[in-house]
Amino acid sequence: MSSTLNNPAHPRNVQLTADGRLKHFLSINGLSKALLTEILDTAESFANMGGQAVKKVPLLRGKTIVNLFFENSTRTRATFELAAKRLSADVLNLDISTSSTAKGEILMDTLHNIEAMYADMFVVRHNDSGTAHFIASQITPQVAIINAGDGRHAHPTQAMLDMFTIRRHKGAFEGLKVAIVGDILHSRVARSQIRALNILGAAEVRLVAPKTLLPVGIEEMGAKIYTRMESGLKDVDVVIMLRLQKERMSGALLPSEAEFYRLYGLTTQKLAYAHPEAIVMHPGPINRGVEIESAVADGPRSVILQQVGYGIATRMAVMSMAMSGQMQERLQVQ
Amino acid sequence: MRISILGGRVIDPAQVLDQVIDIHIEGEHIFGLGACPEGFKADQIIDATGLIVAPGFIDLCCHLRDPGPSYKGNIASEAQAALAGGFTQVCARPDTVPPLDSPAIVRVVRERAELAGKAKVLPVGALTQGLEGQLLSNMSGLQSAGCVAVTNLRQPIQDNLILRRCLEYAATFDLLVMIYPEDSALRGSGYSHEGPLSSQLGLAGIPETAETLAVAQALLLIEQTGVRAHFAHLSTARAVEQIAQAKAQGLPVTADVALSHLLFTDAYLESFDSNFHLEPPLRSEADRLGLLQGLKDGVISAVSSSHLPHEQAAKMAPFSVSEPGMSSLEVVLPQMLILVEKGWLSLSDLVKRLAFAPAQLLGLKSGALWAGYKADLILIDPDAPWVLNEQTSFSAGHNTPFWNQPLKGRVVTCLVDGQVHFNHLTTIKGDD
Numbered sequence: 001m002s003s004t005l006n007n008p009a010h011p012r013n014v015q016l017t018a019d020g021r022l023k024h025f026l027s028i029n030g031l032s033k034a035l036l037t038e039i040l041d042t043a044e045s046f047a048n049m050g051g052q053a054v055k056k057v058p059l060l061r062g063k064t065i066v067n068l069f070f071e072n073s074t075r076t077r078a079t080f081e082l083a084a085k086r087l088s089a090d091v092l093n094l095d096i097s098t099s100s101t102a103k104g105e106i107l108m109d110t111l112h113n114i115e116a117m118y119a120d121m122f123v124v125r126h127n128d129s130g131t132a133h134f135i136a137s138q139i140t141p142q143v144a145i146i147n148a149g150d151g152r153h154a155h156p157t158q159a160m161l162d163m164f165t166i167r168r169h170k171g172a173f174e175g176l177k178v179a180i181v182g183d184i185l186h187s188r189v190a191r192s193q194i195r196a197l198n199i200l201g202a203a204e205v206r207l208v209a210p211k212t213l214l215p216v217g218i219e220e221m222g223a224k225i226y227t228r229m230e231s232g233l234k235d236v237d238v239v240i241m242l243r244l245q246k247e248r249m250s251g252a253l254l255p256s257e258a259e260f261y262r263l264y265g266l267t268t269q270k271l272a273y274a275h276p277e278a279i280v281m282h283p284g285p286i287n288r289g290v291e292i293e294s295a296v297a298d299g300p301r302s303v304i305l306q307q308v309g310y311g312i313a314t315r316m317a318v319m320s321m322a323m324s325g326q327m328q329e330r331l332q333v334q
Numbered sequence: 335m336r337i338s339i340l341g342g343r344v345i346d347p348a349q350v351l352d353q354v355i356d357i358h359i360e361g362e363h364i365f366g367l368g369a370c371p372e373g374f375k376a377d378q379i380i381d382a383t384g385l386i387v388a389p390g391f392i393d394l395c396c397h398l399r400d401p402g403p404s405y406k407g408n409i410a411s412e413a414q415a416a417l418a419g420g421f422t423q424v425c426a427r428p429d430t431v432p433p434l435d436s437p438a439i440v441r442v443v444r445e446r447a448e449l450a451g452k453a454k455v456l457p458v459g460a461l462t463q464g465l466e467g468q469l470l471s472n473m474s475g476l477q478s479a480g481c482v483a484v485t486n487l488r489q490p491i492q493d494n495l496i497l498r499r500c501l502e503y504a505a506t507f508d509l510l511v512m513i514y515p516e517d518s519a520l521r522g523s524g525y526s527h528e529g530p531l532s533s534q535l536g537l538a539g540i541p542e543t544a545e546t547l548a549v550a551q552a553l554l555l556i557e558q559t560g561v562r563a564h565f566a567h568l569s570t571a572r573a574v575e576q577i578a579q580a581k582a583q584g585l586p587v588t589a590d591v592a593l594s595h596l597l598f599t600d601a602y603l604e605s606f607d608s609n610f611h612l613e614p615p616l617r618s619e620a621d622r623l624g625l626l627q628g629l630k631d632g633v634i635s636a637v638s639s640s641h642l643p644h645e646q647a648a649k650m651a652p653f654s655v656s657e658p659g660m661s662s663l664e665v666v667l668p669q670m671l672i673l674v675e676k677g678w679l680s681l682s683d684l685v686k687r688l689a690f691a692p693a694q695l696l697g698l699k700s701g702a703l704w705a706g707y708k709a710d711l712i713l714i715d716p717d718a719p720w721v722l723n724e725q726t727s728f729s730a731g732h733n734t735p736f737w738n739q740p741l742k743g744r745v746v747t748c749l750v751d752g753q754v755h756f757n758h759l760t761t762i763k764g765d766d
Contacts, residue, residue: 014605029534108650128652129536130606137605138650151654152536188536216539217530 014137016325018332023325024145025318026132027154028195036163036199042317043164047310049086059320060089063120067093068110069148070126075284075308076148076158080123083315092119107131111139119143121323129153129188144326146318152188158283159192161314163200165307166238169279173200179232179274180223181208181264182242182291185215185253189283190242198222208232208264212253229264233273240281241266244291257290267293271301279303335377335752336360338370342382342713346389347686348702357387359709362751366705380747380757382713388685389701390422390710390750392692394512394590394638395566396663398424398455399730400446401439402431407643407730409443412663413452415729417755419663420688420745421639422710423700424453428460429487435460435471437479444480454710454750456696458512461486461500468492470503482696483510483564488613490518498555505561510696514566515548515573516540516614525654527569527600527617535603537653540615542570549576557585564695565589567640569614571624578633588695589633591625592640593666596673598622602735608649608656609735612640626678635691637670639663643731661731664722668741671716681716713747713759720744 015024015031022035049055065084069077077093084091096110107126114122121144124132129151136145149155163173170176178197184190184207197205198221205223207214219225226232233239244260254260266280280292280302288294297304337359344355344367351367358365358374365374393416399407416424426443428434434443440457447455459476461484463469473484484504491497504511521544526532528539549565553576556563568574568591577589594612599619602610610616628634642659649656670684679687693701700708720726722736746758 107652108647126652128654130654131652133606134608134652150536150652152538154536191534191536215533216528216541218533220530221534 014133017329021325021328022321023329024136025156025322026136026145026147028156028159028192028199031199033199033201036196039160039317039321040164040167042321043314046316047313056086056088058088060084060087060323063089063323064118065089065091065121065123066114066119067091067123069095071149073125076125079308079311080148080315083312083319086312087316087320108139111135115140115143121146121319123148125149127151142330144322146322149188152186154192155188156192157315157318158189159196160318161307161311162193162240162281163196164310164314165281165303168310169303170237173197173202176202176238177204177206177236178202178238178240179206179208179236180240180242181232181266183213183244184209184218184242185213186245187242193240194221194223206232206236210254229270230273233270236274237278238281239266239271239274239278241291243283243285244287261290265291265293266296268295271296281307284308336375337378337380337752338376339380339382339387342385342387344387344703345682345685346703347682347690348704352682357703359752362708364703364705364707364709367703380759385746386681386714386716388712388714389689389703390712390748391420391688392701393421393424393641393663394636394692395427396424396639396641397643398426399643400430401442405645409446409455410450410452411728411730412641412643413447413450413455415663415727416453417748418728418745420667420712420714420748421453421663422712422748422750423456425456425458425482427487428458428485429465433460433465434458435463435465437472437475440476440479440481456482458482459484461511462491465489468496470500473504473509474507477507477509483512485512485514488514488516494551494555498559501555501559501561505559508562510562510564512564512566513552515545515552517544517548520544520547525611525615525658526603527615529600529618531600531603537603542572545570545614546572546576549573553580553585556587563587566638567592567614568625568634569595569617569621571621574624574628574633581633588635590636590638591629591634592638593662593669594640594660595622595625596629596637597669603653606653607735608651608653609660609733611653611656611658612660613658629687630678635687635695637687639666643729644733646732649733659733661729661734663729664727665734665736665741667714667745668743671743709749709752711749712745714743715746716743718742718744718746
């Protein structure tokens with residue numbers, strides 16, 4: 001009878017232990033404000049380590065972490081690797097290119113092979129939405145899974161480092177107005193940011209984009225839709241620019257790069273619509289002259305470079321918390 | 335061989351019959367209902383006390399995977415699963431490997447079905463050669479070889495001129511065309527219902543207009559060509575409205591809905607469970623209610639299983655790259671009984687939607703218990719508890735959310751052409 005099936009209104013949150021601690025980090029969805037705050041506080045404790053002579057803590061000594069990147073990435077993988085090493089874990093980096101055929105089989109075989117090597121944690125990036133959930137729920141439930149970006153779905157560690165950045169620069173989330181600008185349609189970063197900002201209590205989340213780059217019904221996640229920069233940026237405290245992929249720029253979704261820049265590119269002039277103390281963020285890598293002017297990207301309001309640094313601390317926090325939850329559950333099973 | 339089925343509650347919508355009455359069978363045919371005819375001596379008596387007796391169900395869309403990848407199933411396994419689910423006849427989709435676009439391949443399917451000797455197989459031929467949407471198939475030949483209809487499934491037709499020619503040519507032979515309405519350009523690379531949930535989950539969406547635009551276009555061409563047409567697997571409430579309007583204007587079209595779309599919505603995608611990756615996609619709750627209402631009102635005349643068995647690996651993948659479809663022949667009856675319990679339809683309507691209506695729209699002398707009709711009938715225990723699992727399931731595909739789930743209501747005895755195929759009243763697979 002259908003009542004015995006998973007109730008879609010209350011999906012089992014596969015990323016939490018029975019007592020509500022993190023054991024995977026798959027998406028922001030379904031996490032409490034307390035848990036997100038715990039991640040930020042833990043990240044804060046790691047944040048100053050980079051300046052110390054000895055940059056390591058022994059929290060994950062003896063653990064094996066595998067960075068499984070089915071999709072190219074330089075910065076994200078590098079910060080995950082550094083985060084793992086600063087936690088004293090052993091790290092294996094695997095870049096796996098997927099052909100369009102037999103993707104599922106390659107994924108499963110790869111995972112089973114690595115599982116046989118007794119890995120403790122997978123950091124996974126994949127171009128299909130839901131891959132991290134799939135691995136955590138179907139393939140390797142006993143390995144902690146950290147989602148480093150899946151399709152258009154989620155990029156929760158990026159969102160948390162962005163929240164960390166906002167909290168560092170703005171102090172708190174209450175009363176904040178945040179605008180996210182650009183290619184929302186293809187952005188997993190935006191989706192995770194919208195969730196996190198709502199949970200943490202931001203006053204307003206705005207999405208600014210042409211209608212071709214706005215997913216249908218996205219406002220139901222808790223966001224207001226704007227199609228013009230002037231109204232969208234008015235009085236906001238934080239401006240988050242998204243990267244526009246080259247292949248989206250010509251024809252199908254946008255007429256041209258030049259028109260996009262003219263309408264939505266963040267220039268000094270458009271930034272003036274925002275609050276005078278507004279900060280400018282970007283998940284990187286930036287396209288200068290496409291979504292952001294160099295003078296803004298390198299200007300005094302930009303915190304883009306700080307974001308990269310905070311990424312390491314945030315990922316250390318998530319990895320140590322998930323490993324601890326996973327170990328606790330393993331002990332309970334034994 | 336003469337068989338009497340005694341004391342069952344006979345439900346036959348064709349005769350507007352719902353009463354406890356005996357049925358007598360001689361050879362392949364129904365001999366009569368009621369008191370034992372003078373001189374009729376049964377060789378076998380089946381006591382149907384407490385059971386429902388109904389005409390065997392007829393499925394409008396079923397994938398038998400034969401010819402094709404046998405690891406997904408074959409005619410023997412799937413036709414057996416059909417019988418277990420109460421389907422004595424099943425329409426076989428043309429997207430086999432190779433596709434059912436020539437009389438020779440249709441004959442192969444029929445021969446294999448006869449050899450298997452389970453549910454009777456009604457081949458549905460390809461509307462275009464290779465289902466490629468460019469050249470007309472040999473429709474007259476397909477009809478002579480035994481195809482009950484033609485369809486291009488969801489494969490796109492190159493343009494409206496070719497669609498028009500296809501419909502005109504099918505109309506020449508009064509051949510039924512099954513239309514799976516979907517605008518392939520609007521569908522694009524989508525695989526989920528376009529709406530707030532697909533946007534949140536980052537799943538590529540298929541807009542409602544992919545279906546409604548295709549329905550509108552097809553309705554106009556049906557009117558123009560005068561073809562007999564059936565719309566398969568509606569998924570949106572708007573499409574139900576379109577069909578209702580067309581019917582009200584006198585256009586002789588019919589429509590069905592797949593069982594899964596009466597039960598589930600896109601909310602089930604939240605956990606990325608690939609069992610819910612279906613074509614057409616599961617849509618909103620408003621759409622599901624619209625489909626149920628359409629079924630209740632009779633705008634949708636039939637329910638089909640849309641049975642698509644898969645091997646495990648096909649579903650062990652991230653949602654977007656998993657293969658679409660659900661194995662469902664064996665759960666249609668218990669799930670439809672739940673809809674009866676919830677008041678969406680009566681038991682008589684259940685039989686009508688699964689047996690009589692499909693027979694009518696296919697133009698078959700079947701789906702009813704008239705004297706002289708082939709004795710295809712089933713005995714149902716509507717309260718029997720059972721579990722769908724390795725012991726009870728015959729389908730090669732275990733890709734259903736009901737796997738290992740408790741179910742209520744089961745076919746306990748099944749007769750095809752007057753022959754008892756199984757009788758759970760005495761021996762059954764996995765009976766305990």
